Amino acid sequence: MSHVGKKRKLDKSRQDRLYFDSYSDVTIHEEMIADHVRTGTYRTAILRNSESIRDKVVLDVGAGTGVLSMFCVQAGAKKVYAVEACSIAEQAVKIVKHNNMEDKIEVIRGTVETVDLPEPVDVIVSEWMGYALLHESMLNSVLYARDKWLRKPGGLILPSKAELYIAPMFDLVVEDRLHFWYTVKDQYGVDMSCMHDFAKKCIMNSDIAVNPVTVEDVLSHPARFAELDLNTITTEELREVKGHFKCSCFGCASVNSFCVWFTVTFPCPDKPQQPVVLSTSPFNPETHWKQAVLYLDCPVNVVQDTVITGEVRMYPSEHSDRHICIHVDYTAGEQKRQSKTFSIPDWTVQS
Structure with a gap:
């Protein structure tokens, strides 16, 4: 028998153990390797930086x-x-040996905060991005490695920049799911339309939904609200990443959500004006990150050129530092300013 208890913050060692355990199964690695956009972009970016990596x-x-x-x-x-x-x-040890690279690659078991490397490094590479960019909080480890192990000056970080974007949207799938309860009577002779409000509460809640977004559902050009320079940003600055946004709507529609996504950029010394960009935008091929969808409590009707302005704040959950919260303040046209806070469900224990 279960009971509901008060959530309390997990101690950091348990947060970390749960996080690392989630990467012990083959499924997540299959998903990441099979993500051609992710894996192919990293390979392209690394090979295009070969002049900076060779003999380093x-x-x-x-x-x-x-x-x-x-x-x-x-x-x-x-x-x-x-x-x-x-x-x-x-x-990883087996794969490295299987590819005859054991003389070049040393696999070290441990966190980057606790291992002791034999020497400083010239390049740091990492695929640290989580849902909505900052979920999982792995960027903190990259910054720790940068500050402790990367040669200065001239050290290279791949990727070197991250950007966050937001756009209003109309999620048609959710609207169809809510409308479903009005169709039951015609199918089975039982009126279940009273389920609509309950379904809406369950679906359009305060959770950050990780879903693929259809381009047709996006109602404006994207607005960039934050940029992170991995060469200079500090862990303290990551405690709250925020920025303002302004979007102009394409036409008449009902805004029932926002979607958030990110890009990361790899510098290319041979063509500095043509960096390699890994994008999780709904306007680009889908990745395993998909998009973060934030459902509003009340849809907002907009017309052509309605301006939606606001501010986004991203910060760690009070229950687990590895889980992200997103707070959005927004105003659509002449309507009153609205606010809502979203989170990805935390690793919690009962007390």
Whole structure:
């Protein structure tokens, strides 16, 4: 028998253990490797930075199966330290050996905050991005590695920049799900329309939904509300990432949600005006990150050129530092300013 107790914040060691355990199963690594946009973009970016990687020492933070480390060897790296905290590191050792790269890649089991590298590094590579960019809070580990192990000046971080975007949207799938309860009577002779409000409460709640967004559902051009420079940003600044946005609606519609997504950028010394960009935009091919969808309590009707303005704040959950909260203040046209806070469900225990 279960009971509902008061949520309390998990201690950091348990947060970390739950987080790393989630990467011990093959499924998540299959999903990431199979994401061609993700994996292919990283390989392209690393190979295009071969002049900066050749004969250099590389640190791969959160190496997983070691695929990025092997891309760095393909780009000419002299030595790669592949740091991985979870048990998938055992598989990375096998994969590295299977590809005859054990003389170039050293897999180190542990967190980057606790391992001791034999030397400083010239390059840091990491695929640290979570849902809505900051979920999982792995960027903190990359910044720790940057400050402790990256040679200064001249050290390279791949990727080196991240940007966050927001746009209003009309989620037709959700509207169809809510309308479903009005169709039951015609099908079965039982009127279940009173379920509409309950269904709406369940579906359009305060959770951050991770869904693929259809381009046709997006109601404006995207607005960038934050930019993170990985060369300079601090862990303290990550405690609250925020910015303002302004969107102009395409036409008459009902805004029932916002969607949030990110891009990360890899510098390319040979063509500085043409960096490699990994985008999770709904206007680009789908990735395993999909988009973060934030459902409003009350839909807002808009017309052509209705301006929606507001501010987005992203910060760690009070229950778990690895889980992100998103607070949105917004005003549509002449309507009153509205606010809502969203979160991805936390790892919690009962007390």
